[in-house]
Amino acid sequence: MNGFLILFYFLAALAVISATGVISLRHPVHCALSLVVTLIALAGLYVTLQADFLGIVQVLTYAGAILVLFIFIIMLLNLQDDELKERGYGAAAKALLAAVSLGLFLSLGYLVTRPHFPISALPEDFGSIHSLGKALFTSYVIPFELAGILLTVALIGAVLLAKRRLELK
């Protein structure tokens, strides 16, 4: 077992554990911090899978920009302690839900790990900015442009829904 493999399993375990924290912790800020750990662990996973650039982008956009946004929103909502009271499921229902999701997780894990995926040798500059940029702007240019349009629509929608209310007639 080489060092990379150990690192990979460590990061994978970290991602799973912190992801559990995101949905089980009570305070939203703790959840958000837990999410940061998940996202950074994922970035590490990408790096161990030789997708360095993807890892860096993951840290920059998700762990950086998007999480800051989350924290800001939680701050603006200004939740009080009594609003954070736990409600909903009882202990039995919780145990059942946990069992179901654990079962789902394990069976999916079994399904995904069982077959031997045909893996071809990686090209030399796999995962580098150069090869990624080349792929994006040549063979994948249509999906790339579509993603750009998608982001434009999202931006327009956000502005439309959030802009200052006009005077009603």
Added chain:
Amino acid sequence: MRLDVLQLWQHAWPSLTLLIAAMVSLLTSVFPSRHRARITAVLAATAFLLSAQGFFHQWGLGEAKGFEFLVVDPLSNYLGALIALIGFITSIAAYPYILSQAEAIPEFFSLLLFAAFGMTTMVMTTNLLAFVLGLEIMSLSLYVLVGLRRYDPRSGEAAFKYFLLGSVATAFLLFGISFFYGSTGTLDLSRIPELLPNPEMATLFKLGALLILLGFAFKVGAVPFHFWAPDVYDGAPMPVTGFMATGVKVAAFGALIRVVEAFAPRHELPLQRWIVMLSFATMIVGNLVALRQRHLKRILAYSSIAHAGYLLLGMATLVGTGEIRAAALSPILFYLLVYSLLTLGVFSVLTILSSGGQELNDLKDLDGLSEKRPVLSAVLSVFFISLAGVPPTAGFLAKYYLFSQAIQVGLYPLAIAGILASAVSLYYYLGPIVRMYFHSHEKTWQAPGVMASLRLLLALMVAGVFYLGLFPASTLEISRRTVPIRALEAPLASPSAKLP
């Protein structure tokens, strides 16, 4: 591979026209003007009409090859033309409605164009990556369109619900696509026939296909994934509801045709059984629950769920015929056309009635409408009766072709369930008509007069209902020729060859 932009424009210009018009109509806000809504409306209607004409022209040219993420064939052009026409009718019908709103939003038309562009992208590809991007362009535009009446809490609630549940559906779809990619090594549906069956990957492949199908079931509102539809339809602005009920269905079923065709030759998938179950539940539940609704938009929501069930029945016959698709595909395409025409007709009239600034909602609001607006009531009645499938209207013939095809491939129980379910539907389609003609007038809402262009459009649509019902031959021929010629020449599959 380098992309030849000129070649791309040559084949995809009808779709790109929508995109360009969407961008240009956004730019009109640079000039503050009282006429902004009018300018964007005219721009949108022109673009939709131009695009529809372009798709129809391309349809005549046949298949164009040479793009990895783009498919330009008669099927994509037929569906594209239909989507553009839906956009055209919606933009004309919505114009007075948008002006009447407390907060007139000219961006409505840009979002409509963006959504239509997303829809055309969905039907113009066999690559799942491009498909998902098109789907999300459509969905994001629709989330915003649903929430456009910002001062109305129901509109906001509907938008939020649609956003959350739509995201869950996309998650299903993406999960399925990742399994599909993992087990096949490709994202392109058209390459499935080349793949050798790999027993090691069989479970993963099956799971991927199932999750993709469930994602589609969500988007078309098939039971048991239909719960979002009534609430969202109810809260959305009237013209948006009409656009969703027709455009989304056409785009999603169009893409589903490609998925079903790709998966059908793989006999390890119990594809037909899955679709038969979905169709069965959707037809029964959609029609029965519609009987109990008191809100017009909820009735129409369940009606659209029921029609999704009939269309799924068509999909089941498409699997049954295997690779010979001409006979099974043309009833589906004809049904999509007729369903869109009728549903848009209903929603256009309801949009006119809601253009007084007050949203038409309860079934009671229609009481005694025939005294005040005799022509509109008559038009609305025609569309409702045709939706129920009464001859000699288009709705009858569309259902007839669909069900007779199902019987030909031997899906007897499903066809009988469909016929019974559509008999039940007569009750809730007649409800509004009874209200209009036999109840006394109480409400005093004011709806403005109807624009000349909208009058002309409605007259054409009513004429279309009877034209397609009495003289369907030429339109059916178009839907038949949307299938490649080689499929037409092949003999029909023997009826019970590939039943589950």
